[in-house]
Amino acid sequence: MTNDTYNSRTGQGTSRRRRQAVAVAVALLLAGGAAAPAVAAGGHTAAERPHGERGSLVSVTRVAGFDRPGVTRWLTARDMDASSVRYGVTAYRLTYRTVDAHGRPTTATGLFTLPRGGDHRLGLVSDTHGTMVHRDYAPSVGDDFGRVPSYLNAAAGKAVAAPDYLGLGQGPGVHPYMDTASSVTASLDMLRAARHAADRLGRPLTGDVYATGFSQGGQVAMALGDALQSGADRHFRLRALAPVSGPYDLSGEEIPALFDGRVNNTSGLFYTSYFLVAQNRLHSIYKDPGEVFRAPYADRVEALFDGEHTEEDVVAALPGSVKELLTPEFYARMQHPTGALKEALDANDTACAWKPDVPVRLYAGAADTDVPIGNAGSCAAQLAGAGAGRIRVLDQGAVDHFGSFAKSAPQITRWFEQTP
Numbered sequence: 001m002t003n004d005t006y007n008s009r010t011g012q013g014t015s016r017r018r019r020q021a022v023a024v025a026v027a028l029l030l031a032g033g034a035a036a037p038a039v040a041a042g043g044h045t046a047a048e049r050p051h052g053e054r055g056s057l058v059s060v061t062r063v064a065g066f067d068r069p070g071v072t073r074w075l076t077a078r079d080m081d082a083s084s085v086r087y088g089v090t091a092y093r094l095t096y097r098t099v100d101a102h103g104r105p106t107t108a109t110g111l112f113t114l115p116r117g118g119d120h121r122l123g124l125v126s127d128t129h130g131t132m133v134h135r136d137y138a139p140s141v142g143d144d145f146g147r148v149p150s151y152l153n154a155a156a157g158k159a160v161a162a163p164d165y166l167g168l169g170q171g172p173g174v175h176p177y178m179d180t181a182s183s184v185t186a187s188l189d190m191l192r193a194a195r196h197a198a199d200r201l202g203r204p205l206t207g208d209v210y211a212t213g214f215s216q217g218g219q220v221a222m223a224l225g226d227a228l229q230s231g232a233d234r235h236f237r238l239r240a241l242a243p244v245s246g247p248y249d250l251s252g253e254e255i256p257a258l259f260d261g262r263v264n265n266t267s268g269l270f271y272t273s274y275f276l277v278a279q280n281r282l283h284s285i286y287k288d289p290g291e292v293f294r295a296p297y298a299d300r301v302e303a304l305f306d307g308e309h310t311e312e313d314v315v316a317a318l319p320g321s322v323k324e325l326l327t328p329e330f331y332a333r334m335q336h337p338t339g340a341l342k343e344a345l346d347a348n349d350t351a352c353a354w355k356p357d358v359p360v361r362l363y364a365g366a367a368d369t370d371v372p373i374g375n376a377g378s379c380a381a382q383l384a385g386a387g388a389g390r391i392r393v394l395d396q397g398a399v400d401h402f403g404s405f406a407k408s409a410p411q412i413t414r415w416f417e418q419t420p
Contacts, residue, residue: 057196071087086117088116089115091154092114093111098186110169111150112159123158127149128218130405131216135308150162152413161191161194174281176282177216211243218243240359245370245401273301283341356391362380373395
């Protein structure tokens with residue numbers, strides 16, 4: 001990967017390109033119907049609630065606004081098809097109450113975007129983003145590619161809720177990367193927060209949810225769909241699913257691809273180090289980093305994933321490949337997972353283990369060397385095996401990881417427009 005290329009893992013550009021931020025069956029606590037705080041004229045509040053229902057609002061802050069020509073220019077400047085733009089958009093950062101990966105009360109943030117026009121009551125798109133390491137790349141903070149689906153879908157006439165996830169954006173703590181369960185709870189609570197904010201902003205929601213997401217967020221979107229269809233919140237009805245290039249099958253596709261050449265060395269190094277550090281906080285894969293990582297990397301790898309380092313920082317501080325990073329013993333164990341490592345993989349391999357009653361389109365790129373297209377095929381087969389119909393895998397052709405997102409995002413907006 002050269003400095004001229006787009007970083008397809010996190011959606012961040014390298015130094016020669018502008019910064020770009022794109023990139024389970026879960027037991028869910030049901031939140032009460034909390035009222036949202038009022039939004040002051042000018043768009044900024046910090047109204048505290050006296051108690052902490054999940055999804056209740058802590059604050060609403062206006063972060064961006066464009067008229068129709070302005071949002072068209074914003075999208076075309078990022079080489080996005082803006083043909084579906086009909087309205088201007090206004091975007092808000094929501095701070096809301098949720099729970100962390102251990103079920104303890106915390107807060108999270110996310111981007112809530114409304115069209116400037118269209119129907120009074122709005123359908124809601126849930127957009128879950130791809131892998132990010134620096135907290136400021138998250139949609140409610142970073143003004144770049146992480147906002148593309150929000151602006152596309154809002155400009156076409158729907159409200160959009162884009163969670164930052166735990167530990168990203170302006171939420172506390174560190175991000176539990178690839179912990180699908182906590183990403184789903186944060187995403188579900190973002191939908192609840194969006195409902196409260198929409199009421200206060202005078203644009204109530206219909207309850208219809210259209211779920212999409214890219215890369216890590218593709219997996220989250222599938223698992224969120226399962227939660228919504230299972231009745232996790234009575235206010236929402238799942239209508240369609242359109243994830244892009246998600247790592248739906250870690251054990252059967254993604255991990256084997258690290259070792260057979262389908263995942264490029266830089267991406268494999270980045271994903272593997274991030275996954276092991278984050279999952280160790282939840283599953284105790286190792287007691288000392290030296291059990292997993294070679295010297296001198298064992299002394300530095302955990303500190304790289306604190307939410308304050310960029311992907312460039314991470315890659316520069318590590319060797320060139322997974323084989324150079326891991327001890328020989330753990331490198332072999334990655335190919336035949338056991339114990340806590342297998343537990344971590346199994347916990348995140350159930351996003352497609354259900355039967356959707358709604359149409360599903362799985363978008364993927366044939367030349368993707370971050371998340372190989374076999375993940376989409378595996379997901380489709382798992383859904384079909386559960387008896388689901390209306391499933392399509394849409395091969396976007398010879399495009400890389402970010403290319404699959406760039407090509408798919410406008411298509412998904414148009415499909416959501418056509419789906420009742």
